[in-house]
Amino acid sequence: MKAGAARTITAVFTDFGAFLAALRSLKAEGVKHFRVYSPVELTEYEDLMPRRGSPIRVVSLLAGFTGCALGFWLCIGSAKLYNLIVGGKPVVAWVPYCVIGFELTILTAALCTVASVFVLSRLRPRALSPEYDGSFSADQFGICVPCNNEQAGGIAETFRSSGAVEIRES
Amino acid sequence: MSPEPPTDNRQAGGIPRWLPWLGAALALAGLAAWAPIYGNHATRPHAAAILLVNFLYWTGLAQAGVVWAATLRLCRTRWSHAPERLGEAFVAFLPLALIPFGVLYLCEDYVLPWAGRDMGDRTLWVNPSGIFARNAVGLVVMLWLSVAYVRRRLATNGGTYSRNGNRALESAPTDGDNGDRGTSVLAVLVPLVYTVVYSILAFDFIMGLQQPWYSTLIGGYFFVGNMYAGMAAIVVLASVLGPRLGFGAHLQRQQWLDIGNLLQAFGMLTIYMFFSQLIPIWYGNMPHETSFLLARFHHEPWRTVVWCVIAGAYFGPFLLMCLTEIKRNPVTLRAVAALVLVGMYVERYLLVIPSLEPRGSAFGPSEVLTAVGFGGAFLAAFAWYVLRYGPLWARGEQREAKH
Numbered sequence: 232m233k234a235g236a237a238r239t240i241t242a243v244f245t246d247f248g249a250f251l252a253a254l255r256s257l258k259a260e261g262v263k264h265f266r267v268y269s270p271v272e273l274t275e276y277e278d279l280m281p282r283r284g285s286p287i288r289v290v291s292l293l294a295g296f297t298g299c300a301l302g303f304w305l306c307i308g309s310a311k312l313y314n315l316i317v318g319g320k321p322v323v324a325w326v327p328y329c330v331i332g333f334e335l336t337i338l339t340a341a342l343c344t345v346a347s348v349f350v351l352s353r354l355r356p357r358a359l360s361p362e363y364d365g366s367f368s369a370d371q372f373g374i375c376v377p378c379n380n381e382q383a384g385g386i387a388e389t390f391r392s393s394g395a396v397e398i399r400e401s
Numbered sequence: 402m403s404p405e406p407p408t409d410n411r412q413a414g415g416i417p418r419w420l421p422w423l424g425a426a427l428a429l430a431g432l433a434a435w436a437p438i439y440g441n442h443a444t445r446p447h448a449a450a451i452l453l454v455n456f457l458y459w460t461g462l463a464q465a466g467v468v469w470a471a472t473l474r475l476c477r478t479r480w481s482h483a484p485e486r487l488g489e490a491f492v493a494f495l496p497l498a499l500i501p502f503g504v505l506y507l508c509e510d511y512v513l514p515w516a517g518r519d520m521g522d523r524t525l526w527v528n529p530s531g532i533f534a535r536n537a538v539g540l541v542v543m544l545w546l547s548v549a550y551v552r553r554r555l556a557t558n559g560g561t562y563s564r565n566g567n568r569a570l571e572s573a574p575t576d577g578d579n580g581d582r583g584t585s586v587l588a589v590l591v592p593l594v595y596t597v598v599y600s601i602l603a604f605d606f607i608m609g610l611q612q613p614w615y616s617t618l619i620g621g622y623f624f625v626g627n628m629y630a631g632m633a634a635i636v637v638l639a640s641v642l643g644p645r646l647g648f649g650a651h652l653q654r655q656q657w658l659d660i661g662n663l664l665q666a667f668g669m670l671t672i673y674m675f676f677s678q679l680i681p682i683w684y685g686n687m688p689h690e691t692s693f694l695l696a697r698f699h700h701e702p703w704r705t706v707v708w709c710v711i712a713g714a715y716f717g718p719f720l721l722m723c724l725t726e727i728k729r730n731p732v733t734l735r736a737v738a739a740l741v742l743v744g745m746y747v748e749r750y751l752l753v754i755p756s757l758e759p760r761g762s763a764f765g766p767s768e769v770l771t772a773v774g775f776g777g778a779f780l781a782a783f784a785w786y787v788l789r790y791g792p793l794w795a796r797g798e799q800r801e802a803k804h
Contacts, residue, residue, distance in 0.1 A: 318686065326683045329676065 238383050241362045241375045241399040242390035247273075249394030250372040254279040256389045257376070265376040266360070268367035290347040291340045298339025302332035362401060371396075415645040416787055424781025431774010434767045449511035450757045451768055452501055453606060455775040458630070458749040460498040460540075461623070463779060464595060465631025466491025467547040471591040474554075474584065480656050483648040484635045486794050491631070492551045493782035495544045501775075502540060506533045514757065515612045527612070532605045539598035546594055550587040555793055557584060599624040610756035614693045616682070622674040623752075629667040630745040636660060636738035638783070640731040646791060654729040661728025664738065665719060672715045696755045703755050710751055714744025746772065 244250040254276055257265060263281045306328040309315075315322070362375045376386050383400065390398050439448035470488030473481040509529045510516055516529045525531075600620025608619045639660070643652045682690045697703045718737050727733040754762045 320683075320686065324683075326680055330680070 237379045239362055239375055239377050239401050240383055240386050240390070241364075241373060241401070242387075242393075242395035243364070243366070243397040243399070244372040244374075244394065245370065245396050246394060247275075247372065250374070251276060251279070253374055253390055253393035253395065256393055257374070257386075260385075260389065262376060262386070265374055266362075268363065268373035268375075270368055270370060270372070285351075287344060287347045287351060291344045294343030295336045295340035298335040298337070299332045301339065302335035303328050305335070306331050362399070415647070416642055416784060416791075418788065420784035421781045421788070424777045424779070424784060427777020428774050428781060429777075431771050431777060434770030434774065438767055445508070446511040446514075447758065447762065449505065449508035450754055450762070451771050452508070453505060453512055453757075454746075454750050454753045455772055456498065456501040456505060457602070457606060457623075457753065458746050458772075459494065459775045459779055460502075461599065461627035461749075462630045462634055463491040463494040463498065464543060464547065464599070465624075465627040466635060467495075467550065468592050468595050468628065469631055469635060470554075471550055471588040475588045475592075480651070480659055482651045482794075483639050483643055483646075483656070484632075484660060486646075486648075486791075487635050487638050488631070489551045489554060490783050490786040490790075491634075491779075492547045493786035494779045495547055497778055497782055499537075499540060499544070502537065506537075509533065512606070512757075513609065518612075520612070527609065532609065536598075536602055536605055539601055543594060543598045546587065546591050550584070550591050553584045553587055555790055557581065596621075596624055599627065607752050607756075610753065611693055611696075613689050615690060616678055616693070618674065618678045622671075622678055625667065625674050626671050626745060626748065629664070629671045630742060632660070632664045632667055633738040633741035633745070636664060637735055637742065640735040640738075642787075643731075646787065647794065652731065657731050657734055658725065658728050661722055661734050661737075664734075664741070665722040665728070668715065668719050668722070668741070672719065675715065693756070696759050697751060700759070702761050703751065706747060706751050710744055710748045713740060714748050718744070 242253060244253065254267070258279050265281070267276065267280065269276075307323050310317075310322050317324075360375070362373070364371070364373060367373045374390070378386055387398050387400070435448060435451065438444045438451070466488040468488075470485045473485050473488070478485075505512055513529050513532065520527045600623070603620045603623035607623060608614055608616055639648065639652060643649065679694070682694055685691075697707055718741050721727055721737050721740075722734075727737065750764075
């Protein structure tokens with residue numbers, strides 16, 4: 232949620248259409264930070280959610296670069312440490328080291344990607360947010376928008392006009 | 402999911418009618434630039450070498466377009482109307498490609514500098530007449546298969562193919578199932594025969610330039626590189642002419658991503674082929690294998706050109722296409738594809754010229770114009786085909802949408 236927000240406006244909807252209308256209004260107004268609660272997973276509101284790029288891609292990229300460097304470091308270190316017979320070719324040569332570098336790039340990127348999926352999938356139990364209501368897991372939808380005092384009135388009016396059955400401020 | 406085909410039988414082929422003439426003018430300009438080089442006895446070997454480079458590049462690119470069309474048809478893809486049709490249009494250049502091949506036959510002493518030497522027990526296979534004869538047969542067979550395949554596709558699209566393109570529009574459409582088996586058979590034969598013919602072309606006109614140099618992978622490297630360049634050409638033409646040709650509905654962001662993924666995949670395959678050839682030669686370190694690499698990796702100016710090719714044709718486009726948004730946007734994908742086309746031309750130059758002119762080669766306006774001339778001939782042939790047979794595409798899409 233947005234840091235430094237003075238207030239949180241929570242709207243409760245019993246009608247899915249009203250819920251979608253509120254999301255469309257938020258998107259039209261350019262509100263980018265809000266949290267949505269839904270008793271079921273529905274695809275209709277996915278496009279209305281603020282888009283965030285997954286950090287897993289960055290993890291994969293950095294892990295790939297690291298793996299490549301590790302592969303070359305392993306090969307170059309081994310060649311310099313041990314008196315390998317190279318048959319007149321350079322002691323440190325990039326051509327054969329590309330194979331190890333490539334393999335470790337893929338291996339490291341793959342392993343780190345899988346690990347980051349587990350870490351970032353939020354599997355561990357977490358404390359519920361204070362605005363969460365048990366009815367959001369039963370038969371009601373909720374939208375929580377952190378905002379400052381100037382924005383609170385407008386956002387509350389947006390929810391009211393969309394058909395929210397309850398609007399809470401905290 | 403494939404997008405909905407256009408419901409109106411609008412005229413495809415909405416490209417400017419002066420485009421074939423522009424291509425022809427460029428071709429003549431290229432010929433005017435090349436002819437003085439050939440006419441001068443001192444520079445005739447250089448002219449023959451430049452002609453060989455352009456023949457290999459443009460013929461390979463044109464043939465790869467047809468192979469892409471056949472391959473996509475074999476895979477029964479529903480999203481690839483645009484690359485299929487554009488790839489089929491490349492067939493128009495293939496008959497023209499026989500002309501430079503004929504000229505190369507007249508220059509065989511320059512193109513095959515070892516001609517006249519005793520090749521020992523390899524004379525039965527390695528002799529200039531045999532080389533040109535078998536490659537002529539291969540190119541003609543490939544041309545026949547490609548034309549037969551494209552004719553079959555045109556016939557099942559919406560009319561009987563005839564020499565007069567207008568009659569093709571007026572005749573009754575054939576049933577969609579008729580000719581599908583024939584199309585499928587030809588769609589299998591085209592890529593299969595392509596791998597054989599273009600492997601032999603590479604063995605004779607790349608590997609065979611520097612005797613004795615052996616590489617079992619040069620054939621595969623050559624025809625995979627052609628596929629890479631062919632897809633890049635399809636990308637450029639689709640992004641420039643696609644909306645004019647009625648492919649707007651078939652070229653949305655998802656389709657561009659698919660095309661970009663294919664381009665990137667074949668770039669990776671070409672890099673793989675390049676490295677798969679490099680590492681055994683490097684490891685074996687045998688003189689009759691390393692001579693090819695030594696000329697290119699250890700001597701200027703070729704060493705610099707090698708790194709330019711690796712960066713510009715291989716790793717540069719690969720890294721750029723790792724970003725999804727670059728592939729989804731036709732403008733940026735076109736820029737990457739153009740880089741690939743230029744890079745692969747330099748790569749073909751690097752395969753041929755150091756074998757024939759090891760101390761370096763002139764590359765000035767005449768050589769650039771020669772390449773532009775070949776490109777103009779390709780453009781003229783492509784535009785002629787599109788203007789003549791393009792209107793059948795929209796009808797074919799409608800019929801395929803019904804099945």
